[in-house]
Amino acid sequence: MGTLAPYLLARASWLHRAPTAAITAWLGLAATFVVSGALALSHLLLAEPHVHDGLVGLLTACGLMTGDPVRAASPTPADLAAVLLPAAVVLLPALVLVRISWRTRRARRRQRDMLALVGSPAPQYGATVVEHEVPAVYCLPGRAPRVVVTSAALRVLSDEQLRAVLAHEHAHIAGRHHLVRAAVEAFARAFPGLPLARLAREQTALLLEMAADDRALRGHPREALAAAMYEVAAGQTPHAAMGAGGSGSLVRIRRVLDPYPKPGRATGLAVVLTSAAAPVLPLLIACGPGV
Template sequence: MSTAAVLAGYAVVAGALVPSLLSRAKWAHRAPVLAVLAWQGLMVTFVVATVLAVYHLLLSEEHAHDGLVGLISACGLIVGAPGTGTASDTVLALTAPAAVAVLPLGWLVRCAWQARRARQRHLDLLVLVGEPAPEYDATVVDHTAPAVYCLPGRRCRVVITQGALDVLSEEQLRAVLEHERAHIDGRHHVLHLLAEAFSRAFPGLPLGRHAKEQTALLVEMIADDHALRSHRREVLASAMYEVAAGRVPPVALGAGGTGALIRLRRVLTPQPRPHRATRLGVVAATVAAPLLPLLVACGH
């Protein structure tokens, strides 16, 4: 029972306490790629800790005292391993943790299917209302509101409204197009799906809410940084300002995007990258966090 309590406490820390600290970390906006990695690692940590806590809570004392060997023997992978227990106890002790692990995976499949259907509907609509613009490798839609966005996936598409063409200069347009292509090349929609599925699997959990919000903001910052490699900061910032109010489909990623004001301030007032020691520390913590519950579960 003590092992289960330790693992449950670890899951509470990962799911309720650390997210609020990580969402306010000053280094995150200066290293958005690293911050996204940290959020993904935190979600994995919560699932691993919760699965092992449920396992130790439900499994018989014989298996629990055998640590990881007990878990493997309960699965029938070690013949003659100590601690047999009853069949019903073993089934319950394996089914409940498996359900915790499968829950976010099931939501991931559902979210991916829903997003794919929504993108397909929008692509079918673009065939009717859009005009190809080969010079931009994009589709132009006759709409007054300035907006530039991309539909990721296999049939990826960049969309520009006529309103955006009217207000953006050629250089500004090239900058936001580079932003959108960064989303497509980086497959940022997959990160959105992972955070969305986790938040739906564990509704009300602070980690789910913060991970979804921060992932949406951080991938926009990653795309901003990609665009800044070939365009001036004032060009990208002014283009972001022009398209910030443009509405885009929920399944699309837009240059206006999430947290436009925060991103504008970040683009115009660049900050140095975190110190190397900070970056290495974050990577080490992200890797170690999901492994610590396994070490606790393996102990006698």
């Protein structure tokens, strides 16, 4: 799950054609790794014979079901490790996520306070305009979301192009893409060096932008969005913000102008259902003999 599967998923030909389903697949793979890792540690470290009888054996060893008497002796260091290490696999990414969310929320609050001082509201666009010599469009998601446009972007973009790229940013906000990015970032920091963590972070960042592109294309021409993406490609976004530019702009522009046929709804639904069911598979394997 952590080494082979991510490379296979990264090479799949359908990822860019169905970015939302692909994001679900990466999240499902990460969740499956956490569950399978915790169960594998429990299975290897617990010496109780009941544990190897599946779910019933595990509950019996914990004293939650009747069976052979549970040892009355004090827990040994091995017993503690058998509980703490699997718990750490589950709790570590959760704790990192809490830390990232707190820091990101504080950074966004500072950015909003700064925008209140230097920005000018543009209600006709539902955005805030700031003076800057580089064209850039980005959003600050969260509880009080803001879409920011630089003065240079207003000068170089036509009205149609500007509204297309603004729709891209509003898609980020409406889709709560910042939550997905935070979850993947927490997983990557919790398991540094793991191929799954590295590839999931890289792929998900690009797929989130593609998902926002698809949402914007529902109401705007492809040429307008592609032109706007080209103009703001070099724009830098603050920490905790999500921008329309970035390193993946060229790939996204080509995708927008020359789209591949999207997979059918049945295929997308199958990917989503498989991704949601994948974390349950390790539980069935570990607990199957006792069920």
